[in-house]
Amino acid sequence: MKKGIHPAGFRFVVFKDMSNGTSFLSRSTADTKETIKYEDGNEYPLVKLEISSTSHPFYTGQNVLVDTAGRIDKFKKRYEKKK
Template sequence: MKKKIHPKNYRPVVFKDINNEKILICRSTVKTKEFFIKNGKEYPLYKMEISSYSHPFFTGEKRFLGKTGPAEKFKKKYKNYKKF
């Protein structure tokens, strides 16, 4: 490995999945403003919207997000107009 290019501020950080409240503690350099206390120790907290605990690929779930794409919106908007 090259010397003097890697960050020196690695520390244990809590990564929290906000969808299901699962946590993962690993070393990281991510900057955080919040903290999490576990077993009497204070860790920096990073909140994630999705992780392997909630991603459909890893969980095997099929989810409908409720969002329609541009093609569906266009079809819905113009379905009552006459075709020429």
């Protein structure tokens, strides 16, 4: 690796997927104000994620069905009032 191009202040951080509650420990330079006690008993900074590989449909193999009919009805109702 080239020297001097990678950030220097990395530390262990717990990333928590808020959609399913899964958490994992990794190194990061991400700033955070919250901390959490991890499985090993130590306290680490916490970074909250909305989606990760444990909840993303591409990685889990579960497709999410989109209710297009419901979306169209909502759109028509919203703009029907403006006429």
